[in-house]
Amino acid sequence: MSTVRANATGSSPMLDCRRDFPALQQEINGHRLVYLDSAASAQQPMAVIEAIAEYERHNHANVHRGVHTLSHRATDAYESARDKLRAFINAASRKEIVLTSGTTESINLIAQSFCRPRIGQGDRIVITQLEHHSNIVPWQLLCEQTGAELLIAPIDDTGQVIPDRLEHLLTEEVRLLAIAHVSNALGTINPVADVIRLAKSRNVPVLIDGAQAVPHMPVDVQDLDCDFYAFSGHKMFGPTGTGVLYGKEALLEDMPPWKGGGDMILEVSFAGTTFNELPYKFEAGTPNIAGVVGLGAAVDYLSDIGMNRVSAYEKELLTILMDRLRATEGVRLIGTAEHKASVQSFLLDDIHPHDLGTILDHQGVAIRTGHHCAMPVMDYFGVPGTARASLGLYNTVDDIERLIEALLKARSILS
Amino acid sequence: MMVAGTHDANADDVSDLYRELIIDHSRHPRHFGQLDNATHVAEGINPLCGDRLRLYLQLDEDDSIRDASFEGSGCAISVASASLLTDLVIGIDTSRALAYSKEITERLSTADAPADLAVELEKLMALDGVRRFPSRVKCATLAWHALKSALLGKQAAVSTE
Numbered sequence: 001m002s003t004v005r006a007n008a009t010g011s012s013p014m015l016d017c018r019r020d021f022p023a024l025q026q027e028i029n030g031h032r033l034v035y036l037d038s039a040a041s042a043q044q045p046m047a048v049i050e051a052i053a054e055y056e057r058h059n060h061a062n063v064h065r066g067v068h069t070l071s072h073r074a075t076d077a078y079e080s081a082r083d084k085l086r087a088f089i090n091a092a093s094r095k096e097i098v099l100t101s102g103t104t105e106s107i108n109l110i111a112q113s114f115c116r117p118r119i120g121q122g123d124r125i126v127i128t129q130l131e132h133h134s135n136i137v138p139w140q141l142l143c144e145q146t147g148a149e150l151l152i153a154p155i156d157d158t159g160q161v162i163p164d165r166l167e168h169l170l171t172e173e174v175r176l177l178a179i180a181h182v183s184n185a186l187g188t189i190n191p192v193a194d195v196i197r198l199a200k201s202r203n204v205p206v207l208i209d210g211a212q213a214v215p216h217m218p219v220d221v222q223d224l225d226c227d228f229y230a231f232s233g234h235k236m237f238g239p240t241g242t243g244v245l246y247g248k249e250a251l252l253e254d255m256p257p258w259k260g261g262g263d264m265i266l267e268v269s270f271a272g273t274t275f276n277e278l279p280y281k282f283e284a285g286t287p288n289i290a291g292v293v294g295l296g297a298a299v300d301y302l303s304d305i306g307m308n309r310v311s312a313y314e315k316e317l318l319t320i321l322m323d324r325l326r327a328t329e330g331v332r333l334i335g336t337a338e339h340k341a342s343v344q345s346f347l348l349d350d351i352h353p354h355d356l357g358t359i360l361d362h363q364g365v366a367i368r369t370g371h372h373c374a375m376p377v378m379d380y381f382g383v384p385g386t387a388r389a390s391l392g393l394y395n396t397v398d399d400i401e402r403l404i405e406a407l408l409k410a411r412s413i414l415s
Numbered sequence: 416m417m418v419a420g421t422h423d424a425n426a427d428d429v430s431d432l433y434r435e436l437i438i439d440h441s442r443h444p445r446h447f448g449q450l451d452n453a454t455h456v457a458e459g460i461n462p463l464c465g466d467r468l469r470l471y472l473q474l475d476e477d478d479s480i481r482d483a484s485f486e487g488s489g490c491a492i493s494v495a496s497a498s499l500l501t502d503l504v505i506g507i508d509t510s511r512a513l514a515y516s517k518e519i520t521e522r523l524s525t526a527d528a529p530a531d532l533a534v535e536l537e538k539l540m541a542l543d544g545v546r547r548f549p550s551r552v553k554c555a556t557l558a559w560h561a562l563k564s565a566l567l568g569k570q571a572a573v574s575t576e
Binding site for chain 2: 029353354358362370371378385413
């Protein structure tokens with residue numbers, strides 16, 4: 001179990017979660033692993049690993065089908081994860097929690113099922129310049145299919161979306177605004193509550209890509225009043241191949257199914273098919289049951305700690321990370337927005353990020369290097385890629401010191 | 416490889432990857448820039464790290480490489496490899512260049528103990544360090560693939576006007 005202790009000053013709670021994560025208890029190249037790549041994929045706590053193993057060992061069967069005991073157990077485990085997810089983001093109803101393979105599928109679902117039937121030539125979709133490719137490419141595909149136009153709200157040199165420019169784009173031709181809650185490449189927290197309010201006033205539906213937000217801060221979809229909110233299991237300490245699409249019930253109700261298959265139907269005949277009710281209408285085929293069970297355990301893990309506490313701890317850690325990087329000769333920070341979470345991109349001298357990543361790995365420090373699936377962001381800053389350190393609740397100040405030491409060593413090798 | 420005192424085994428691996436010759440060629444790449452009278456051009460892209468190199472060759476009528484250059488951006492390994500490549504291929508004929516490309520690509524991509532290299536290829540042993548870094552082999556072979564595609568590719572002959 002995770003433990004929480006007050007720090008010396010008692011001002012904010014320190015987290016002591018590292019011990020809960022078996023993967024973090026290993027050495028890489030002779031050094032204690034420092035994992036600073038949670039924005040790509042987070043490690044899993046023992047509770048998640050055990051929940052999946054327990055399910056596979058004792059409780060596996062197909063869901064929503066059989067009358068036998070294991071099928072009941074599997075269905076209970078799967079559906080209780082949905083309930084946990086509903087509570088975690090404070091959705092109004094479990095019908096609003098569609099289980100998907102991840103954020104990418106959630107966004108594609110909205111593009112094809114919500115947007116495509118109601119969009120055509122002259123219509124517009126608005127995104128921002130800091131989006132992950134998974135919140136760019138589905139819209140490019142949709143626009144190719146329908147003749148609609150994709151418009152991009154630009155960012156400034158701190159990595160913030162320029163509010164006036166975004167507002168200017170929200171005209172009556174816009175059928176959806178799709179925007180990241182937190183940028184995966186820059187760490188910028190977009191002011192989504194304000195953005196949603198503005199979009200509402202212009203009758204523009206809003207999809208939030210919350211992949212990088214949900215693991216790091218409390219998210220309340222009713223409070224935000226967003227129409228759709230997408231996120232992934234593996235960024236929030238759960239397994240890969242799991243994710244959520246939250247959607248307002250009335251909107252989901254009106255949308256046609258996205259994939260056809262088993263479990264999404266009530267009745268099938270060759271004359272026609274009656275679709276199942278929400279949320280099953282969108283969950284064709286046997287789902288990733290074990291993964292969803294693991295995701296439910298991840299939600300329990302995070303709920304036990306409390307997302308306010310996670311957010312406060314990580315905020316302190318990010319401030320230390322940014323300060324220490326700033327104080328390191330040769331470091332240039334990319335992404336310096338006022339409100340940020342978890343992520344810091346940077347460059348060291350003129351060292352190519354890929355070289356840096358290799359040298360850091362050999363000191364047991366795992367960072368991400370490259371374009372972070374956000375090539376338009378890299379273009380804006382005029383760099384082919386960056387090094388990126390991203391934090392999770394298990395990181396410590398010591399991890400940051402290890403990163404800085406490793407950077408100094410990289411400098412000595414390559415300069 | 417044992418190095419005195421201050422280095423541990425892993426630091427040695429990294430030093431082996433970033434040998435002095437590699438650092439030198441990455442910081443001061445030879446034949447860097449566009450070749451105005453190129454007869455053959457090919458682009459090499461490594462999407463993993465964003466390496467993007469363009470290799471230019473100027474061939475004589477007798478199929479020997481009169482001049483070569485490259486431009487683009489990449490990591491130390493890919494830039495150094497391209498720089499070493501251009502140094503090597505200027506003045507040799509295309510069949511020999513292709514044979515070298517094959518030999519170097521295979522050498523870096525296989526786990527077998529590397530064979531001795533002909534004397535004219537000796538400098539390229541500086542790239543041997545990547546053999547212990549699977550994720551970096553593509554960086555080292557990028558320019559060599561570009562060489563092959565420049566010489567064999569359907570649209571290899573281009574006008575640079």
